[in-house]
Amino acid sequence: MLKKETSKEAFERYIHISYSQLKTYLTCPQKYEFQYVMGLPWEFIPEYFPFGKAIHEAAKIFYRTLKETGRRPTLEDTTEHFKACWDKETQVNNIRYKENQSRDTLRDKGAQLVKVFYENVAPQRIIGVEVPFSVDMVLEETGEVLPCKLAGIFDLIESDEEGNFIIVELKTGAKRFTDDQIDLDLQGTLYSYALRQMGYQTDGEETLVRYDQLLKLKNPDMETYYAVKGNVHYIWAYTLVRKVLKAVNNEIFFPIPGWQCKECPFGTTCQQEK
Ligand code: SF4
Incomplete structure (x- = not known):
């Protein structure tokens, strides 16, 4: 501590x-x-948001268990934490997935990443x-x-x-x-x-x-x-x-159109400002 x-x-x-x-x-x-x-409320939630959160949740459980018990949790437990967090965070229907992605494919990809993390991490x-x-x-x-x-x-x-x-x-x-x-x-x-x-x-x-x-x-x-x-x-x-x-402080807020607009959750509002 x-x-x-x-x-x-x-x-x-x-x-x-x-x-x-x-x-x-x-x-x-x-x-x-x-x-x-x-x-302003977000128009949609980009998929990387709940995905990153669920990966971090699995890593947190892994590190906390290791710190508190001196032992690694099992891969199954660590993966379950990812899946539980992913399922909870993606219950809402305004998640925007990229082309060729879905709630299920990303759930599988996340489980694969947790496995890679588990096999490579050496704290x-x-x-x-x-x-x-x-x-x-x-x-x-x-x-x-x-x-x-x-x-x-x-x-x-x-x-x-x-x-x-x-x-x-x-x-x-x-x-x-x-x-x-x-x-x-x-x-x-x-x-x-x-x-x-x-x-x-x-x-x-x-x-x-x-x-x-x-x-x-x-x-x-x-x-x-x-x-x-x-x-x-x-x-x-x-x-x-x-x-x-x-x-x-000086209220200097201007748009920077670019690659970032594709995933910006204020795209419609931004268009209306013009
Ligand atoms: S869409 Fe979003 S990121 Fe793009 S210019 Fe507007 S506010 Fe900025």
Whole structure:
């Protein structure tokens, strides 16, 4: 257990910004406005939403059982958790599946991915599973503090034999990450920064982030990538977050039409705005 884990009460006392809010703004400021400023209901739910949730649920049960009992749950149990979560999350009828996909085919694909996860994952010492955090963002050179706290949930924190912490993020996707994607990944930077604000690093000023990526391919696979995050990344992230907050404060919300529109749950509203 992390000593400085954020309690629900402490969390509710402050205004927060999360990685997914930042990602939404950086993908399309208008989508951010629809979602977080106007609070519009979604026109549909993209399938990757319940899919990612069900995969994370299975991984959570796997890690928690291992942490608490020292033993892995069975593959059958882990898969059952995926299926139960998938069945529950997809009961609603506004899920949008991609061409050639359905509730049943994705249920099977998910079970295959859980098997790949189960066979490949090799955790070190588990420190925390789904650990919430809420931290100040501070520019160390000047002491400037952003007006919002950074909030999120670590999927998993492990430690090596010397007790050094490593952040682990579980991802699902159809394409393997490139080196640039890993190096520039904002989520890894923000989460390692949050861990440092809680008083932990991997080594000196740097923190190791591991990405376990489950690949939704015809033959499902799992890749593991590492990134080392430190002060250079943190200053860059601080500046970026400050600029996004300033833009939101000034109500700068414009559409960015592109690949992201296909899966945007505000497409009809967006068309009507024009
Ligand atoms: S449809 Fe495209 S441009 Fe419009 S809000 Fe969604 S992502 Fe932005």
